[in-house]
Amino acid sequence: MSKYKVVIGLEMHCELKSNSKVFSSAENSYNEIPNANIRPVDMAFPGTLPVVNKECVRKALMMSMVLGCTQPEYMYFDRKNYYYPDLPKGYQITQSHDPVGVNGKIIIDVNGKDKEVLIHDIHLEEDAASLDHYYDTSLIDYNRAGVPLLELVTEPCLNSAEEAVAFLEHMRRTYQYCDVSEADTKKGQIRCDVNVSIMDENATELGTKVEIKNINSFGNVYDAIIYEVKRQSELKDAGRYDEVVQETRRFDEESGTTIHMRSKVDAIDYKYFVEPNIPKYKITKEWLEEIKKDIPVLPRERKEKYINEYGLSEYDANVIVREKAYADYFEECVNLRMNPKTAANWLTVQIIAYINKYEIELKDFYLTPALLNQIIKELAAGTISSKQAKEIFFKSLEEEKEPKNYITKDNAQISSKEVLEDIINKIISNNEQQVNEYKNGKTNLFDYFVGQVMKETRGKANPTIVKDILKQKLD
Amino acid sequence: MDIIKTIEELHEMLVSKKITSSELVKESVKRAKEINKVCNAFVTILDDAKGGEVTDSLISGIPYGIKDNYSTKGILSTGSSNTLKDYVPFFSATAVLNLEKKGAIPVGKTTMDEFGMGGTGTTCHTGVVRNPWDPKRMCAGSSSGSAASVAAGVFPYALGSDTGDSIRKPAAFCGIVGYKPTYGMISRYGLFPFASSLDHCGCLTRCVKDAAIVVDAMKGIDKYDQTSWDSSNINLTSSLNGLVKGKKLFYIKEIANIENYPNASDELKEHLENFKKTLDILKDLGVTVHEVSVDQTLLNAIPSVYVCLSCAEATSNMSNLTGIIFGPRGKGNGVMSMMEDHRTNGFSPLIKRRFVIGSYILQKENQEKYFVNAQRVRRLIVNKMKELFKEYDGLILPVSTGVAPYLDGSKGNDTVNDDNTSVLEEHLQIGNFGGFPSITIPNGFINNLPVGINITGNCYDDANILNIAYALESAMPYKNQIAKMEVNNE
Numbered sequence: 033m034s035k036y037k038v039v040i041g042l043e044m045h046c047e048l049k050s051n052s053k054v055f056s057s058a059e060n061s062y063n064e065i066p067n068a069n070i071r072p073v074d075m076a077f078p079g080t081l082p083v084v085n086k087e088c089v090r091k092a093l094m095m096s097m098v099l100g101c102t103q104p105e106y107m108y109f110d111r112k113n114y115y116y117p118d119l120p121k122g123y124q125i126t127q128s129h130d131p132v133g134v135n136g137k138i139i140i141d142v143n144g145k146d147k148e149v150l151i152h153d154i155h156l157e158e159d160a161a162s163l164d165h166y167y168d169t170s171l172i173d174y175n176r177a178g179v180p181l182l183e184l185v186t187e188p189c190l191n192s193a194e195e196a197v198a199f200l201e202h203m204r205r206t207y208q209y210c211d212v213s214e215a216d217t218k219k220g221q222i223r224c225d226v227n228v229s230i231m232d233e234n235a236t237e238l239g240t241k242v243e244i245k246n247i248n249s250f251g252n253v254y255d256a257i258i259y260e261v262k263r264q265s266e267l268k269d270a271g272r273y274d275e276v277v278q279e280t281r282r283f284d285e286e287s288g289t290t291i292h293m294r295s296k297v298d299a300i301d302y303k304y305f306v307e308p309n310i311p312k313y314k315i316t317k318e319w320l321e322e323i324k325k326d327i328p329v330l331p332r333e334r335k336e337k338y339i340n341e342y343g344l345s346e347y348d349a350n351v352i353v354r355e356k357a358y359a360d361y362f363e364e365c366v367n368l369r370m371n372p373k374t375a376a377n378w379l380t381v382q383i384i385a386y387i388n389k390y391e392i393e394l395k396d397f398y399l400t401p402a403l404l405n406q407i408i409k410e411l412a413a414g415t416i417s418s419k420q421a422k423e424i425f426f427k428s429l430e431e432e433k434e435p436k437n438y439i440t441k442d443n444a445q446i447s448s449k450e451v452l453e454d455i456i457n458k459i460i461s462n463n464e465q466q467v468n469e470y471k472n473g474k475t476n477l478f479d480y481f482v483g484q485v486m487k488e489t490r491g492k493a494n495p496t497i498v499k500d501i502l503k504q505k506l507d
Numbered sequence: 508m509d510i511i512k513t514i515e516e517l518h519e520m521l522v523s524k525k526i527t528s529s530e531l532v533k534e535s536v537k538r539a540k541e542i543n544k545v546c547n548a549f550v551t552i553l554d555d556a557k558g559g560e561v562t563d564s565l566i567s568g569i570p571y572g573i574k575d576n577y578s579t580k581g582i583l584s585t586g587s588s589n590t591l592k593d594y595v596p597f598f599s600a601t602a603v604l605n606l607e608k609k610g611a612i613p614v615g616k617t618t619m620d621e622f623g624m625g626g627t628g629t630t631c632h633t634g635v636v637r638n639p640w641d642p643k644r645m646c647a648g649s650s651s652g653s654a655a656s657v658a659a660g661v662f663p664y665a666l667g668s669d670t671g672d673s674i675r676k677p678a679a680f681c682g683i684v685g686y687k688p689t690y691g692m693i694s695r696y697g698l699f700p701f702a703s704s705l706d707h708c709g710c711l712t713r714c715v716k717d718a719a720i721v722v723d724a725m726k727g728i729d730k731y732d733q734t735s736w737d738s739s740n741i742n743l744t745s746s747l748n749g750l751v752k753g754k755k756l757f758y759i760k761e762i763a764n765i766e767n768y769p770n771a772s773d774e775l776k777e778h779l780e781n782f783k784k785t786l787d788i789l790k791d792l793g794v795t796v797h798e799v800s801v802d803q804t805l806l807n808a809i810p811s812v813y814v815c816l817s818c819a820e821a822t823s824n825m826s827n828l829t830g831i832i833f834g835p836r837g838k839g840n841g842v843m844s845m846m847e848d849h850r851t852n853g854f855s856p857l858i859k860r861r862f863v864i865g866s867y868i869l870q871k872e873n874q875e876k877y878f879v880n881a882q883r884v885r886r887l888i889v890n891k892m893k894e895l896f897k898e899y900d901g902l903i904l905p906v907s908t909g910v911a912p913y914l915d916g917s918k919g920n921d922t923v924n925d926d927n928t929s930v931l932e933e934h935l936q937i938g939n940f941g942g943f944p945s946i947t948i949p950n951g952f953i954n955n956l957p958v959g960i961n962i963t964g965n966c967y968d969d970a971n972i973l974n975i976a977y978a979l980e981s982a983m984p985y986k987n988q989i990a991k992m993e994v995n996n997e
Contacts, residue, residue: 072598076827078591079578079600079697081732113823113869117842122826170842172831303869305878308704308820310733 036230036268038261039238040196041152041188042253043225044203045181046213047159048091054158054180055082055125055310062219066173074177076120081309084109088180089132091212092156093315094323095182096133098206098330099151104130107315109156109307114300117170118160120177126157128304140202141332142195144346149199150187157181182212188227188238193257197250200224204250205331209356217249224253228260230268239264240273243280244290256283260290334359342372351380357394358384364401370408378404382425398432399425406435414447414494415439447494449501452485455493456501459484470506478502510534511660511989514565514717521561521568528558528568528612535570535614535662542659545992546637548652550575551583551616559612565720565744567610572665574653575616576623577603577708578697582613586622586699587631590828590853593835600697601732602666602708602725609724614662617652621855623670623701624821625649628677630855635914638680639990640956644911647680649673650711654681657711660989664712664721670701671813672906672935674709675947679959680911682949682988684980685711686718686973689966690942691736693722694729702820705813705939713987715948715977719743722969746970751978752793754971756903756962757895758786760800762934763904767927774909775928777953782905785950785960788982789903794975796903801891808884810933812940815868815881822865828853889941896965901972903962906947907932910956935961944969946976949985957985 050060058071073080089107096103110128136151161177163170184203190196204222207215215222224247229239242264244256264276281290331353338349352358358379365375383404387397407424410416416424416439424438446452459481460467470477485498510531512520520526539552549572561568573579576586580599585591599607606613620630628636628651636651638644639659646654650667654677657665667674669687678685687709698708710721723744728737761767765779786796830837830849837848854862868877892902908928938945938961945963952958962979964972980986 075832077578077596077598077833078584078586078594078699078827079596079695081696083731083733111823113826115826115829115843115846117829117831117846120827120832122829123823301871303823303866303871303874305819305823305869305874308702 035233036239036261036265037233037235038191038257039188039229039231040190040192040257041227041241042184042186042190042196042199043227044184044200045223045225046184046203046207046215047221048088048180048182049211049213050085050087050091050180052085053178054085054088054156056178057083058178060179063175066171066175069175070177074120074174076122082125082307084310085180088156090323091180091210092132092154092182093320094210094327095184095207095212096136096154097320097324098210098327099133099136099138099154099184101133101136101151101154103133103315103320105315106130106312107132108312109310110304111307112302112304114302116160117172118163118177120161120174124158124160125307125310126183127155129306131155138202139332140199142198147195147198148189150189152185152187154182154184157183182207188229188241193254193261196226196257197254200250200253202331205354205356209328209330211328211356220248223248226253226256226260228257228264230261230264240276240278242276242278242290244283245280245293247283252283252285255288256290259283259288263290328356331356331359334363338362338372338376342366342376344372344376348376348380351384352376355394361394361401365404365408368401368405370401370405371412374408374412378408382422386429398429399435403428403434406439410439414445414497416445417494420445445494446489446492447497449497452493452497453501455485455488456481456498456505459488460505467506478506481506510538510570510662511713511987512663513714513987514569514663514712514720517569517663518561518565518567528561530558531568532556532558532570532612532614538659538661539572539615539656542639542656542661542992545642546639546646546652546655546659547631547634548618548636548655548659548661549615550585550587550618550631550633550652553582553614556612556614559610562610564609564724566606566724568612570612570614570662571606571721572615572617572653572656572662573603573613574619574650574666574668576619576668576699577616577666578699579603579613579616582616584616584699585632587619587633588621588828588853588855588858589632590830590834590849592632594833596697598697601694601727601729603697605725605727606721611724615656617650617656617665619651619653620649620673621858622699622821622825623649623668623673623706624817624858624861626671626673626676628652628655629914630857632855637914638911639992640682641911642992643913643915644956645680645914647672647676647907647911650677650685653711654678654683654685657681657713658683658990659992663717664710666725667709667711668698668701669707669709669939670705670817671933671939674707674711675935675938675945675959675961676907678711678947679906679949679961680957681711682952682957682959682985682990683711683713684715684718684946684948684976685709685959686715686722686946687938687944688722688726688969689944691732691734692726692738692741692944692969694727694732694735696729696731700820700824702817703824704820705817705936707939707942713989715946715973715980716744716747718946719747719973719977741967741970743970743973747974747977749974749978749981751789751975753795754793754975755795755797755899756789756901756975757797757799757899758782758903759806759934760798761803761806762931764798768931772909774953778905778907778909778958781951781953781958782960785979785983786903789975789979792978792982794978797899799895805884805888805891806930806934809888809936810929812881812884812888813933813936814864815877816885818861818865819868819878819881820865822862822869825858825862885940888937892937892941892943893965896968900968901962901964901975902937903960904934905931906935906959906961910953910958935963938963942966944972946972948976948980949988950979950983951985957988
C-alpha cells in the first residue's frame, strides 16, 4: 500500500442493448461475420445521415436517473472530430455540451462499507469500428461502428483499486438490472479509462493525473491502478515526482505494467460542435416519468429486503443480488411461497454451482422456480428426504423431466407418525432382549433399532421422526 | 425542338402520343452532348437512357438532369471532385428515388463546383462550366451545370442544391427559375453534404409551375433524414392560382437602393432600376411593396457568418473522404499518410482553403469567438426576418450585382469596387440561415444577358411564395426562355 493518498477517476464505456444501432437501422448484435451488421451510414457513404434510436435515448435517460443525475431540457448531440481508420465519418457523434445526465451521486458497497461516488456526467454516443492488425495489413470490421455506447465519467473521488473495481461491479450490475446492457466484459461490452494520481495525505491540491486508456476487464483495471500507484509512489519517494507527467498510457496485460502512449502536448483538439443533422428535441416530463416507472428494484434495495424481511445472511444476499437473474429467480421462489431460506440455500448451493459447472445461464436452467417447487413442497411436507430431494433434482435435470415424475408413492418417504409408531411398536415387541440391553445402558443399540425400522420400510422411513419416536419409547 | 416545352405541355404531348418518351429522351441526350461541348455542363451523360412509361404523373417519361452531388445508384456520382472521381454509389438519394417512382428519366449528371463549395462553376474536376448565353461568362454556382443545361434547353428541369445561393444565383445568371423550398421539405438523404444546417435540395426550371411540379414530386418526409417533415398536406402545383391581390412584400433599403453604391457601375444602376420596374409590375398586380430598413451592421455580417458556419460544418462533413472505404486509395506507409495523400491530391485549393478556415474556427480557443458568435448572429438575422414575415408575405430583392461575370475576370465585369456590394452579392444566404423558401425568377436583360429577382418567405409558406412568383412571372415576358447558343452540329 502506498503511503500517499490515491485519487482515481473512471470513464466507463458500456455498450447498450438495442435492436438497431444508435444512429443507424443496422442490427445491434454480436456477429462473427465481419461487416454483416452494416448500413451505408455505418461506413459513412456520402449523403448518409444519422437517425437517433429513441430506445437508446430512453435507456440513457434511465441510467441518468438511476445515477441521480440532472437531465437536460433538450436532447441533442455533438460531433467529436478526429481522423482514424476505425471512425468512418471522421467524427464520432457524442454528447459534449449537454449530456443526458450531469452531477449525479450514488452509494456503493465496498467490502461492507458505504462509499459515495460522484458522477460528473453520463452521455450517449456511438462506438467505432474494430480493427485487426496483421503483419503488414489491418482489417476493419464495421459491425461495431455505430453500436450505442453509454459513457459514464466519475469525479476523481475513488481512493483505491478496490473502490474502483467495486464501483465498476456496481455499475455492471446496475446496467444488467435495468436491462440496458448485457454489460459482459468477455464480449468487450465494457471498456474503461482510468485516471490515477497520488498526493500527500493532507495535501489540498491534486497530484499529476495520468490516464490509462482502454482497459477491457475489471481485473486489468485493478492491476493497472496498483501498478500505476506503485510507479508514481516510487518516483515520489525518490524525490522524482516531476517525472510523473500528465500523459496517456495503456495497460500491457503481459507485463502487468502501463506504457506511455502520448503526452498532454499531443492531446487532440476534437473541435466539438453541435450535430446539425439531428434536430434538438425536448425531453418532456411525461416521458421522464414513464421511464422512471420502468426502473426496476436495484440490488442494494433488494439485498436489504432479503436480509431484513427474509432473514437471509448477508453472504447469501450478496450472492443472490450479484446477478439480476439470480435475484429474480429467488424472488419468484418466494412468491411461490417457498421458505426464503430454503430457496436461498438451493439457489446459492445447488443451482449456481450447477450452472457454473455446465456454463449455462440461469435463464436456460431447466428447473424453473415452479419446477423446483415440486421438490421443495415434498421436502417441506416431509414426504421426501433431503437426500432424495437432491437425487430428484439431478435426475430431473439430467433427463429434463419434471421432478414430480420421480416423486412416486413407492419411493415416498414415510413421515406419518401413526404408521411409523405401528412399525416401531412391532419391532420393540419382537426384540425384547435388545430393549432390555438398551435400557441397561447399551445405548449404542439405538442405531440397531433405527436400522430395523429402515429395514422394515425399505429405507423410506423419515429418519428424524423415527428417531423421535424411538427415543420416546425407549428412554 | 420539343424538349424546350414546359412539363405540362410535354406531358400533354406524351399522353396524346404526339411524341414518345423514347423520342424525348433521345432528343435530350443529343442536346446534352451538343451543349456539353460548349458549356461543359455534364460530368456524365447517360447515353443509354431509355424512354419510360407515361402515367398520370406529370413528370413521367420526361428527361431531367441531376446535379452530381446527388447519390445515384449505379451511376457515377463525383460531386465534381477528384476524391470521388470513380465513385458509383449503390443507393440513390431519396429525392431521386421519389422522382424515379413517378417515372422521371435521368439523362445526365451535371457539373458543379467541387462539393458545392464554390459560386463560380470553375472548381469542377472536369473543368470550367460556361454560360450558354455567353460561353465567355460563368454560370455562377455551384449548380452550374444544372443551370446551364436547363437554360440551354436540354430538359425542362434539373436538380440542384443550395447552401448559400447555389440554385438561386446560377438561375439568375442563366435566365431561368431556381427554387429551394423550406429546409427539410425535401429529404437530404443521399445529397453529398457541404454544410448540413444550410444545405437544401431544390430544382432549376424554366418556369415557376415546373418548379412547383418538380418539388411536389421530390418532397416528402423521409425516415432517413430526421430534419425532413411531413408536407403531404401541401400541393404546390395546385396552389398556383395567380391571385396575389393584397399580398405584401418588402425589400431591404440597405441592399436594393442605388444610393448605397456611390461608385455603382452602369450595369449595377441598370440592374437596380430594373428591379424597381419589376416592383411596379407587382404593384400593378395588387401587391403592396414596402421599403424596410434593416441594421446595416447585421447585413454586413451575412457573408462572414456564412463563411464561418459553412466552412466549419464542411471540414467535418467531408472528413469521411479519406480514400479508405471509397474514392481512390492514397499512397503512403500506413493509413494516416494514405488519407493525407488522398486528401492533399484530391481536393482543389479552394476547398482546402475552406477546410483550413473551418478547422481554425472550430479550434477550442477560437470556437467561442468565431463559431458561436456566427451562430448567434445567424439567429439574430433569422429572428429579424421572422419578425418581418409576420407583417409581410415575403422579401423581394435583386439577385447579385447584375449579369454573369466573365470567366477570365476581365472587361465588362465592371460592377463596382465597393465593399457594400458584398451584401448585394451574398444576401441570398439569408434564405439558408433561416431555411426559408426562396425562389429566383428572371426579370429582364442587361446587354442581352439575363438578370434575376428573388422572393423569399417564411418557413412552410412555400405555396404562397411560389404563387407570388408565378403571378409576377406571368406579367413578364421571360417565362420558359432558352439561351440561344450556337452549337456545332458535326
